[in-house]
Amino acid sequence: MARYLGKETTRVDGLAKVTGKAKYTAEFQIPNVAYGFIALSTVAKGRITAIDTRAAEQAGGVIRVFTHLNAGKLGPAPAAGAAPAWSWPLQSDRVFFNGQPIALVVAESYEQARYAARLVKATYETEPHNTDFSAVLARAQPDPATAQGAPRGNPVAAMQAAAVKIEAEYRIPIHHHNPIEPHAAIAFWQGDQLTIFDKTQEVFGVQKHLAESLGVPAENIRVVSPFVGGAFGASLKPNYYPSLTAMAARELKRPVKVVYTRTQMFTGHGYRPYTIQKIALGADRSGKLSSMIHEAFHNTSSFEAFSDSTTGFTRQVYACPHLHAPLKVAATDLATPTWMRAPGAVSGMFALECAMDELSYALKIDPMELRLVNYAETDPESGKPFSSKALRECYRLGAEKFGWKNRKAEPRSMRDGRLLVGWGMASSVWGAFQQPASARVTFRADGTAGVTSATSDIGPGTYTVMTMIAAEFLGLRLDQVHFELGDTRQPKAPAQGGSWTTSSVGSAVRGAALTIVAKLLDLANRDAASPLKDANAAEVEMLDGLLRRKSDPSRAVVIADVMRRTGTHEITETYDSTPSPERAKYASLAHGAQFVEVKVDPDLGTVKVTRVIEVTACGKILNPLASHSQEIGGVVWGIGMALEEATEIDHRYGRIMNANLQHYHVPVNADIHAIETIFVEEDDTIVNPLGVKGMGELGMVGIPAAIANAIFHATGKRVRDLPITPEKLM
Numbered sequence: 001m002a003r004y005l006g007k008e009t010t011r012v013d014g015l016a017k018v019t020g021k022a023k024y025t026a027e028f029q030i031p032n033v034a035y036g037f038i039a040l041s042t043v044a045k046g047r048i049t050a051i052d053t054r055a056a057e058q059a060g061g062v063i064r065v066f067t068h069l070n071a072g073k074l075g076p077a078p079a080a081g082a083a084p085a086w087s088w089p090l091q092s093d094r095v096f097f098n099g100q101p102i103a104l105v106v107a108e109s110y111e112q113a114r115y116a117a118r119l120v121k122a123t124y125e126t127e128p129h130n131t132d133f134s135a136v137l138a139r140a141q142p143d144p145a146t147a148q149g150a151p152r153g154n155p156v157a158a159m160q161a162a163a164v165k166i167e168a169e170y171r172i173p174i175h176h177h178n179p180i181e182p183h184a185a186i187a188f189w190q191g192d193q194l195t196i197f198d199k200t201q202e203v204f205g206v207q208k209h210l211a212e213s214l215g216v217p218a219e220n221i222r223v224v225s226p227f228v229g230g231a232f233g234a235s236l237k238p239n240y241y242p243s244l245t246a247m248a249a250r251e252l253k254r255p256v257k258v259v260y261t262r263t264q265m266f267t268g269h270g271y272r273p274y275t276i277q278k279i280a281l282g283a284d285r286s287g288k289l290s291s292m293i294h295e296a297f298h299n300t301s302s303f304e305a306f307s308d309s310t311t312g313f314t315r316q317v318y319a320c321p322h323l324h325a326p327l328k329v330a331a332t333d334l335a336t337p338t339w340m341r342a343p344g345a346v347s348g349m350f351a352l353e354c355a356m357d358e359l360s361y362a363l364k365i366d367p368m369e370l371r372l373v374n375y376a377e378t379d380p381e382s383g384k385p386f387s388s389k390a391l392r393e394c395y396r397l398g399a400e401k402f403g404w405k406n407r408k409a410e411p412r413s414m415r416d417g418r419l420l421v422g423w424g425m426a427s428s429v430w431g432a433f434q435q436p437a438s439a440r441v442t443f444r445a446d447g448t449a450g451v452t453s454a455t456s457d458i459g460p461g462t463y464t465v466m467t468m469i470a471a472e473f474l475g476l477r478l479d480q481v482h483f484e485l486g487d488t489r490q491p492k493a494p495a496q497g498g499s500w501t502t503s504s505v506g507s508a509v510r511g512a513a514l515t516i517v518a519k520l521l522d523l524a525n526r527d528a529a530s531p532l533k534d535a536n537a538a539e540v541e542m543l544d545g546l547l548r549r550k551s552d553p554s555r556a557v558v559i560a561d562v563m564r565r566t567g568t569h570e571i572t573e574t575y576d577s578t579p580s581p582e583r584a585k586y587a588s589l590a591h592g593a594q595f596v597e598v599k600v601d602p603d604l605g606t607v608k609v610t611r612v613i614e615v616t617a618c619g620k621i622l623n624p625l626a627s628h629s630q631e632i633g634g635v636v637w638g639i640g641m642a643l644e645e646a647t648e649i650d651h652r653y654g655r656i657m658n659a660n661l662q663h664y665h666v667p668v669n670a671d672i673h674a675i676e677t678i679f680v681e682e683d684d685t686i687v688n689p690l691g692v693k694g695m696g697e698l699g700m701v702g703i704p705a706a707i708a709n710a711i712f713h714a715t716g717k718r719v720r721d722l723p724i725t726p727e728k729l730m
């Protein structure tokens, strides 16, 4: 019986966070630090013909104004005529998007740097730009970096032969991540050694990037990032400011700190791309899908490739013999997109799950029944069995909790006073990913343990769950374990993304702890009188200072005695965890079902999401408290995506118009009503020994579709372009 795993556990770092003891990047105090402020381009495309920095240089406190004319070199020189990479700023006179960095002003204070940055005057030779993805859609090409797979069967012929078919086009605007903590870095050099505090989801990714940028060996670079105030994918790829900050610190031989403004958070990293999807579904009269054609198109930048894998999961969701799910991209004169909150999946499933709803009305079949008719018992793509799949139970339980059977099928048939009531549902899917990861555990004779891995905790509760895993397998209390993360001096871990941290890093922590159990058994059995003489490592466990036989706890040794007797003060083990080859025989996915109630004001077109039941099946839940919090957060982001979020661009200038939290709307407390999240646990011994599939991102997938479907049910209006704002319902 597990003592910690599966039990609600409050955050071990909670107190540090609420008392200010937890230090976020910009809060580190470095003596003699200088402050950098980034100046941005005001045109979308062209060349800087002149940049006048004289007034800025003469402003109070200014130390240096870096532009493409005097900045230190970053990265390899781009080939003639080619664009420098996004992450190497101030390396040429070229402007690729409005809001691109054109100068870094460094001063004695932040205010002085910010003021002087306004005095930098650039003159441009502009070129025609295009920031409107609709206008370049016809130019979209298959993304060479992403193999979307050949068509399955003959989808076109099967579509023509289908008894019932629907066809529709869906649009998702650009979204920005908008974590509360802005990007920040503080860099300082000691000789040829660089230390950089950076807000990041992957310290080793930043280290590698800076080694390439600065031309120094990776081992000379230490990246530190202990706390991250939200990221949502915005810090998965190295952004341009760490190399800029490190370059300035090297040139000035002085620590430099750079922090983005909220406005810079709209051009200083990527965004969810503008996405257009065309879907055709064909079925027989019983609802059985015979053909699915799901084409996705999204923008990238003119200077870098990016693929959101929009249709990646379409191939695995429903049993369907004929299918095509290609993805095409086209360049716009904007910054490069990046991954954001359930990337690809939430976009692809918005379109697919709305289309399934449309098909259900065409067939006059209940929307949930349609999903069950097309339930994939095995992976439709590979034909492999699922390592586990409790989606059917998610549908059943969600429908029961929601009261789905009381739904009247007809749109506009349910009311609450003058408000239109709509009930909608959708399915969700995410991967069950695992990456190679390492962790180090030091177990001390005093019964405490230090655990480290260079992962990140952007909010899901990684500090807590790693502490729980170590405490579980070392038989310690939570307060006897101290877990540290976010430093390239620690064992290597993947980026915190893809909902794979617990499966990846957790497996490494478990592995290191179990290796210590085995070491202690060896030490114990040096004593000829050891009561564990005939036991192997799998047959013993550590608990409350004892190493004991699982089958007979009375056969035990006192760990402190063993360590004293053998002169062992501490045992340190580093464990490298990799996904088990056994996984390849199976398909592994996390699934869910969402049920949503909306109330729509027929006079104003305003929508309230009054009730959400979300049921997910994602393997074993290690910390239900933090996990429910993750899924609730996913629902909230789904509400934002469905009803509020959109980055608006004035295409005449190629400039973002709502680069602030006043005009870029995210859900606030008043937008959020009843949300219940439920887990259907799966006992999956294939995915990894912890049985963890990963969750968090899954919680958002399906929510925008369920809301759009509920709105159709309430109003009879099918809105296919997000966000569903009041004017679209009038």
Ligand code: MOS
Residues within 6 Å of the ligand: 201, 231, 232, 233, 234, 236, 339, 340, 341, 342, 343, 496, 497, 498, 499
């Ligand atoms: Mo998430 S978009 O993998 O940080």
